[in-house]
Amino acid sequence: MCGIVGYVGREKVDTVLLNALSRLEYRGYDSAGIATLGSGTITILKESGKLSNLRKLVQEHPVSGQLGIGHTRWATHGEPNQKNAHPHADPEKKVALVHNGIIENHAELKVRLMEAGYVFQSDTDTEVLVKLIEKYHIKMGQTLEESVKQAIREIRGTYAFCVISALEPGKFIAARKGSPLVVGLGQGENFIASDAPALIDYTRDVIFLEDDQMVILTQDGVRVSTTSGREISPVVTRIDWDAKAASKEGFDHFMLKEIEEQPQVIERIYASRLAQGPNKSIFDVLNFDEKELIQTERLIIQACGTSWHAALTAKFLFENLAGIPTEVDVSSEFRYRGLLPQKNTQVLSITQSGETIDTLMGLRQGKEKGFKTLAVCNVLGSTIARESDGVIFTHAGPEIGVASTKAYTAQIGVLFALSLFWGKVRGRLSEARCSELKEEFRRLPEKMQTVIGRKELVRHTAQKFYEARDFLFLGRGINYPNAYEGALKIKEIAYIHATGHPAGEMKHGPIALIDEKMPVVCIVTESVVYEKMVSNIQEVRARKGRVIALASDGDEAIKAHAEEVLYVPKCDEALSPLLTVLPLQYLAYYVAVLRGTDVDQPRNLAKSVTVE
Numbered sequence: 001m002c003g004i005v006g007y008v009g010r011e012k013v014d015t016v017l018l019n020a021l022s023r024l025e026y027r028g029y030d031s032a033g034i035a036t037l038g039s040g041t042i043t044i045l046k047e048s049g050k051l052s053n054l055r056k057l058v059q060e061h062p063v064s065g066q067l068g069i070g071h072t073r074w075a076t077h078g079e080p081n082q083k084n085a086h087p088h089a090d091p092e093k094k095v096a097l098v099h100n101g102i103i104e105n106h107a108e109l110k111v112r113l114m115e116a117g118y119v120f121q122s123d124t125d126t127e128v129l130v131k132l133i134e135k136y137h138i139k140m141g142q143t144l145e146e147s148v149k150q151a152i153r154e155i156r157g158t159y160a161f162c163v164i165s166a167l168e169p170g171k172f173i174a175a176r177k178g179s180p181l182v183v184g185l186g187q188g189e190n191f192i193a194s195d196a197p198a199l200i201d202y203t204r205d206v207i208f209l210e211d212d213q214m215v216i217l218t219q220d221g222v223r224v225s226t227t228s229g230r231e232i233s234p235v236v237t238r239i240d241w242d243a244k245a246a247s248k249e250g251f252d253h254f255m256l257k258e259i260e261e262q263p264q265v266i267e268r269i270y271a272s273r274l275a276q277g278p279n280k281s282i283f284d285v286l287n288f289d290e291k292e293l294i295q296t297e298r299l300i301i302q303a304c305g306t307s308w309h310a311a312l313t314a315k316f317l318f319e320n321l322a323g324i325p326t327e328v329d330v331s332s333e334f335r336y337r338g339l340l341p342q343k344n345t346q347v348l349s350i351t352q353s354g355e356t357i358d359t360l361m362g363l364r365q366g367k368e369k370g371f372k373t374l375a376v377c378n379v380l381g382s383t384i385a386r387e388s389d390g391v392i393f394t395h396a397g398p399e400i401g402v403a404s405t406k407a408y409t410a411q412i413g414v415l416f417a418l419s420l421f422w423g424k425v426r427g428r429l430s431e432a433r434c435s436e437l438k439e440e441f442r443r444l445p446e447k448m449q450t451v452i453g454r455k456e457l458v459r460h461t462a463q464k465f466y467e468a469r470d471f472l473f474l475g476r477g478i479n480y481p482n483a484y485e486g487a488l489k490i491k492e493i494a495y496i497h498a499t500g501h502p503a504g505e506m507k508h509g510p511i512a513l514i515d516e517k518m519p520v521v522c523i524v525t526e527s528v529v530y531e532k533m534v535s536n537i538q539e540v541r542a543r544k545g546r547v548i549a550l551a552s553d554g555d556e557a558i559k560a561h562a563e564e565v566l567y568v569p570k571c572d573e574a575l576s577p578l579l580t581v582l583p584l585q586y587l588a589y590y591v592a593v594l595r596g597t598d599v600d601q602p603r604n605l606a607k608s609v610t611v612e
């Protein structure tokens with residue numbers, strides 16, 4: 001979490017930094033700050049709360065200069081207040097630094113530095129890094145580069161940081177280990193940021209730094225090396241992006257825009273993965289023998305949050321369509337689980353950001369134990385994409401709303417295509433069934449558009465229930481992960497307590513929660529478990545629960561069992577989660593809007609969770 005940026009060039013530094021930070025605010029919004037260097041002096045402006053507070057401060061105190069660094073914070077060590085906001089500096093403001101990550105040995109370093117007479121001004125772990133650089137650079141007169149290397153030798157933990165020095169104007173230094181950093185290359189200007197979309201308005205040529213690398217940036221060039229001093233010839237990647245994709249384009253919220261982009265996301269997946277396939281080109285990166293891929297006999301999927309829900313959905317697809325036994329774990333558990341060696345088994349990570357630390361550590365544990373690692377990922381150049389042996393990019397475009405929507409459907413979309421590929425090459429899926437499923441997928445965008453056309457009905461339902469204290473979400477079969485997803489969406493953006501359950505589990509405990517006030521959202525679309533689901537709904541009704549049914553078009557009978565019915569077009573059960581999730585996303589969205597919460601930047605959350 002936390003976003004960092006840096007700029008050196010000819011533009012007004014505050015404008016560039018604030019603009020780049022505005023694209024990183026999804027990484028945290030507890031405080032924001034900038035440090036700029038002009039006429040040999042460092043100026044620091046920082047404020048608690050969102051970036052808008054910092055903007056005001058910058059307007060009141062204009063800064064000069066063409067070099068600076070910036071930060072948007074998701075608090076870990078120290079309260080989210082002005083004192084703990086980055087940048088942090090030495091008392092004389094000779095060096096200033098922004099940091100993303102956690103310095104794990106900060107407590108012992110702090111004791112040592114305090115004993116040596118250094119006075120700390122904040123409660124952050126970051127400040128030890130400033131003090132170390134101050135010690136070597138200011139007190140002992142080493143170069144900034146040497147001081148950074150020396151400080152890195154003493155810290156443990158994860159970091160992406162960026163530092164400027166009044167003693168060496170015209171340059172800044174950045175380094176990474178465990179937290180992402182991207183260098184942006186311009187003409188007479190260079191940039192750094194936690195991720196590439198932050199630089200969308202300035203350049204398309206980027207270098208993704210690796211762990212244990214550092215970079216020195218000046219107006220005219222960048223020099224990359226390892227933190228132990230070996231020069232690196234970096235690979236420059238040209239990113240094919242569209243600045244429009246990272247703007248709201250007239251929508252009230254990014255989340256709403258991203259919900260409504262889902263038909264195009266699925267259309268793109270059909271065109272790129274299925275229209276001429278499925279075949280092995282489904283993988284954008286495949287660094288191992290195709291035979292090994294085809295011989296996959298077992299899958300272990302690991303992911304967090306919404307991506308974990310996509311993994312649970314994929315288990316049905318891989319087992320039912322491809323005949324591959326599949327285990328699913330949340331990454332934070334997977335990484336500490338004793339993983340037994342298994343033949344022809346791949347570890348598949350699912351992640352929108354490609355930076356979630358738990359998922360990254362899970363991937364690394366898979367590698368260590370000798371498994372081939374696959375990833376489904378949205379962000380090009382992200383750490384998980386770079387470290388996995390095979391990658392499928394979801395190409396959902398930048399997802400800015402903290403609540404994941406289009407990345408989720410994109411994940412399920414490519415996982416579906418992968419299950420067809422495996423089903424075919426393993427002889428588990430007939431040509432006829434494969435064609436039928438492809439055709440169903442091709443028709444999905446139109447059906448999604450139909451659901452989008454019915455959003456007013458969901459808004460009406462939201463109006464009826466938005467004051468509820470709790471919500472329950474129930475589903476069965478391939479739609480039970482969507483019950484989890486519906487609950488997660490409403491928790492994270494509307495701040496309403498909600499839980500999702502496989503409906504058959506109700507009678508084992510959660511049914512005790514039901515009374516005449518409890519809204520229970522039941523996914524009851526056409527499926528092999530339809531009758532069972534109707535029985536579960538009746539159990540809810542018998543306890544006076546308020547049923548909101550999500551049903552297939554034409555199901556008139558369900559009206560007898562529900563207070564509200566939201567319909568979605570009929571489709572093959574294997575693909576139904578891609579339709580049933582839409583009303584769930586809208587429901588959370590409208591409930592949140594009615595409750596007046598901050599939809600795109602809900603409290604306490606960050607888009608990219610890079611701390612354990």
Ligand code: M6R
Pocket residue numbers: 304305306307350351352353354355356359402403404405488492607608609
């Ligand atoms: O970037 P990732 O897919 O790895 O992120 C995983 C979760 O942090 C993420 O899905 C989170 O649960 C979202 N806020 C859900 O909307």
